[in-house]
Amino acid sequence: MHSYFIKTMGLFWVLAEMVILIFIRQGIAFVEGKKEKFLGLIILSSFIFILLFLTSFWGESFFSGYLDFSRKINLYFYRYALWNLFCTLWVVLEGSxxxxSLHAYIILKKLMNPDRIPSKPSGTMNPWTRYGVPLLVVSAAAFYFFYEYRIFSIMDRFGLEKNNLKNIYLFYIKICGMFWFLIEGTxxxxxxxxxxxxxxxxx
Incomplete structure (x- = not known):
């Protein structure tokens, strides 16, 4: 019951941030005079959320065919990897x-500048947002998969105790937490x- 509650709260947090991200994109489009509905973003977010939901509650049954969960260390590896995935998603969503938000602020600043009010708001994305979002997504995904691959390789080759595995994953969560605080502050x-x-x- 305790595990189901924590997973539900984690999923709720992901859903809330997805909704916020979609509304920010729609708000920017409204200010720029566009009529985009961002159907692609909504479909992608829905797909990711459904996949995460299924992985959270039925993933152990599915991956038991690939990992020998009779070995407790493999089960711990899967559960820690799942929580690292949650942390990575939170950082990516918050970063996006x-x-x-920075782009929205830049647009408002231009519109409210009495010395320079553009006759037609520019739809050009500022470089920070244009390159920052895809770079964040790619970097976070690459780091997550590389981290999990290295842990699995070490575990498979040398073997790890539960406490060793826990400490390695706590280090990953601390890294995500550092970026999360930096992003929230910004x-x-x-x-x-x-x-x-x-x-x-x-x-």
């Missing part, structure tokens, strides 16, 4: 929200700057 700064911009421009 950060980059698009989003907070962007939010404050946006608030002061709107307050300054309000009558």
């Amino acid at each position: 929200i950060m980059f698009y 989003v907070a700064v962007i939010g404050l700057k946006t608030y002061h911009l709107l307050k300054k421009s309000s009558p």
